[in-house]
Amino acid sequence: MWKPEHRTAADRRGLRYESDLTDAEWALVAPLIRPAKRGGRPRTVNVREVLNAIFYVLWTGCQWKALPKDLPPRSTVWEYLDLWDWDGTLGRIHHALYVEVREQAGREASPTTAIIDSQTAKGAVKGGLRSTRPATMPARRWLAASATS
Numbered sequence: 001m002w003k004p005e006h007r008t009a010a011d012r013r014g015l016r017y018e019s020d021l022t023d024a025e026w027a028l029v030a031p032l033i034r035p036a037k038r039g040g041r042p043r044t045v046n047v048r049e050v051l052n053a054i055f056y057v058l059w060t061g062c063q064w065k066a067l068p069k070d071l072p073p074r075s076t077v078w079e080y081l082d083l084w085d086w087d088g089t090l091g092r093i094h095h096a097l098y099v100e101v102r103e104q105a106g107r108e109a110s111p112t113t114a115i116i117d118s119q120t121a122k123g124a125v126k127g128g129l130r131s132t133r134p135a136t137m138p139a140r141r142w143l144a145a146s147a148t149s
Helices: 006-011 024-032 045-061 074-087 089-104
Strands: none
Touching: 024 089, 045 074, 045 089, 074 089
16 A cells, blocks of 8 residues: 555656656665676776666667667667666676565565465367268368359
8 A cells, every 4th residue: 555655656747757766766776776896997987877878778679779769878888788687687686675565564584485386277178179071972162162163
């Protein structure tokens, strides 16, 4: 049941896009993203904006080349998405948010019971249909004739 505190937590009116992370959401996700590697070129992109761009594509269903100009370039966003998928960052974020949602709902962090339901349907009867016509009776040609002839 929605309560006033739920409505204020879900209010996204102050954000640039509805898909953008709030400060509270960013506080949950930020520790799960690995820092830039030591040495080499320093990271110049805002990682929060990269996540906002990924969520924008997921939220709106737009094409990558339709990303708004105030978000990072699509090639940068795609590279981070690919990297985070490969190194398991997306899985860690998903798991952390999954546990958080379950705990907020008053449940244990991981489910303790699984219910498996299945249904089977009888397939086709082996052998197909039997003909009621005797085998010695010739086939009727008019059944196979086309409608134009």
